[in-house]
Amino acid sequence: MTKLTKGNLLRIVCILASLILGITAIGYVPPVFGQANNEPAPFQTQPYPTVKLAVDLTIVSIDAEINRASQTTQVSIRSVGSLLEEIDFELPVTEYSDIERAIAQELNLTPTLIHPLMRYRID
Incomplete structure (x- = not known):
């Protein structure tokens, strides 16, 4: 003992x-x-656990702030009807079509559904 x-x-x-x-x-x-x-x-x-998350969201806007100096885009997705009211992430692209394609891929949607919700700001 x-x-x-x-x-x-x-x-x-x-x-x-x-x-x-x-x-x-x-x-x-x-x-x-x-x-x-x-x-x-x-x-x-310890490594963070990977979780697959399935959530029903109604997206009301997608704001993309393009930083040409760092060649990145800060994306903020606002939604209603869910506990997830805002999702923020960064993309390593700055062209409009690339941004919309990357967001659509992340959300498992088509770029044509993403385009009307987009608002851009260029730094």
Whole structure:
């Protein structure tokens, strides 16, 4: 049976925190109180889970802010009738047709359905 010390208690707390938060500390051994503090190994997080999400949305507008300097477009999709009221993401394209095609592909729609909802702003 292991004696419960401050160092062991700290290790138990770290293990419980890693189980609850999904964080692993590979190679990290917490310092025992009163000892020199060595640099801990960097934290490594578990990969985020991939989730397929099927949601019925009524899209009311799609705003695209084109940044020619960085060759990216910030997209904001506004919807009603769902918990997801706004979806934001970035695309690595700046041409109108490419933007509409990429958004349509992300939403599994056709560009002809996307086009009337589009509003553009160029920076």
